[in-house]
Amino acid sequence: MKEKKITDKIISPDSFFIEKMQMSEIREVADILTDAFETNPAYSIIFDKANNPKDGLLWLFKANLFLLNRRQILKNVIKEKHSKSLIGTYTLIPPMGAKKTITDHLQIGLPQFILKFGFHTLYKMLGLDSYNKKILDESMKTAKY
Secondary structure, three states, X not given: OOOEEEOOXXXXXXXXXXXXXXXXXXXXXXXXXXXXXXXXXXHHHHOOHHHOHHHHHHHHHHHHHHHHHOOOOOEEEEEEOOOOXXXXXXXXXXXXXXXXXXXXXXXXXXXXXXXXXXXXXXXXHHHHHHHHHHHHHHHHOOOOO
């Protein structure tokens, strides 16, 4: 495998390792995802500047990480070998997805989210989620992936 330059570091295949995320790493992974997606226009549609978009994104990623990984760890993390610093992440979701229950939504603090960000923000978030699923379904030619 060829070495790639990432920011100011050279990352070669023998300088990192991949492992299953630990539930104790949810905040760290959510911080990385928040930083990566903070300037993504899709997320700026959900969280306007008055709602503190960074706080909203952090909540969204922490909640998503919990929901996806609560029964089976689906998230993988990429760490540097020498420092064990987290440098990346990806998720492999099984064909039938990760089913959620009402109890799961209560555990992530959905009522507190609504109190802090409002129903309109929740509506926009659910709309973007539906749109993303539709695009993925169309591109994969199936709803099972």
